[in-house]
Amino acid sequence: MALFGALVFINIGFSTLNIDTQVGLVTLMGLVSKHGILIVQFANELQRAGRPKREARHPQAG
Structure with missing residues (x-):
């Protein structure tokens, strides 16, 4: 979803697809991937x- 949101702004015309934008998109994907890995690691530690x-997946649910 993050990549889709970034590409929407590029397609609307707020930015162009140059080398700086491409580096930013790769960085964005790295941050999103790292965030997902940390969420899974945290849930595994709780288990x-x-x-x-169920509680490990949603710590506020109980």
């Missing part, structure tokens, strides 16, 4: 600590 799977 190992003894929490049920």
Whole structure:
């Protein structure tokens, strides 16, 4: 979704697809991937600590 949002702004005309924009898009994808990995790691640690799977996925749900 982050990449889609960035590409929408490029297509609207707020930016052009130059080398700086391409580097920014690659960086954005790296940050999104790292964020996803950290979420999964956090949920796995909660499961190992003894929490049920549902609660580990949604820590505020109980």
